[in-house]
């Protein structure tokens with residue numbers, strides 16, 4: 001199968017200007033030529049009508065299996081969770097997200113179904129279970145905590161493989177290796193207090209340096225890296241020392257840790273849209289203590305954005321962290337607009353394409369998609385692309401608006417075409 005896209009301008013995922021009036025040759029699932037393409041090669045021609053071809057969107061922080069608040073997920077059968085997850089995944093692809101990194105959830109089966117054509121959704125880089133210390137951010141035994149602590153019984157949600165508790169070097173090593181065994185392309189661990197969890201104050205540092213190093217060692221021996229949920233500067237300092245390479249949220253920075261992040265090339269995945277919602281108390285949480293924690297991180301994230309600018313941290317990626325119903329997951333695209341407001345259009349576009357591509361390459365041979373580049377429009381890249389009416393460099397609203405987002409292609413297959 002060869003497809004030629006004609007009459008296109010290209011945003012390649014990196015540069016601040018479009019490559020104008022070119023054609024793209026797509027052979028099966030890979031872009032093989034950009035420029036003047038011989039149309040006689042085409043079995044199918046798509047006229048972009050002067051629209052912008054850009055890389056498919058990428059989200060580095062999703063929870064596909066979390067289609068409801070945790071206490072509701074606890075009551076669902078596994079089939080229910082799986083079917084709902086498939087619906088969440090389909091929604092992501094139809095918003096233009098062609099690759100996502102799942103950072104807590106048993107997504108391997110869904111990933112396989114999508115890759116083999118039994119379900120519709122983005123490419124998935126699974127982390128499988130997020131690993132937490134006892135009384136850490138994802139020790140979700142909180143419903144009936146007393147009974148569960150007495151006999152060390154995981155909650156139903158933990159039993160689905162979304163979260164795993166491990167303490168001490170040997171348990172951490174085993175937990176990391178279990179996730180790798182289950183197909184994780186990177187490891188997610190909880191390195192400090194959480195805003196949405198009940199038992200761990202925000203300022204807690206979770207995992208000793210030794211335990212965290214154990215996770216990093218087990219991951220790097222398998223060619224990959226650790227991504228850590230983390231809010232405070234002190235927790236970030238310890239994680240940086242341990243060799244953690246992806247800071248999720250990274251909300252409460254100071255100058256010292258911002259410098260370290262820059263020097264070590266650590267990736268930062270903020271979520272400005274979700275932060276603005278929680279700072280304004282627009283997400284129902286149930287109790288005042290949780291509101292106070294979330295308000296604090298929600299406000300801090302915007303201050304940290306100033307440090308990201310001050311130290312010119314380029315390793316920043318788009319991540320949404322949506323947990324909840326389909327309506328919550330639908331807010332995924334709003335983050336692009338939020339980033340544009342905090343930074344600028346080009347930064348937002350790079351964060352949602354090529355920067356994620358670079359982050360995901362840290363999975364080396366554990367990266368599930370090895371045939372081409374992701375997050376770029378270049379020769380040799382996967383044919384994961386959008387055609388947008390308008391120039392996204394002049395404002396990202398044309399990317400998120402379903403009217404002007406004309407075509408969605410993943411792996412060379414067209415999922416939407418309103419050209």
Ligand SMILES: [Zn+2]
Pocket residue numbers: 061063103321
């Ligand atoms: Zn998360």
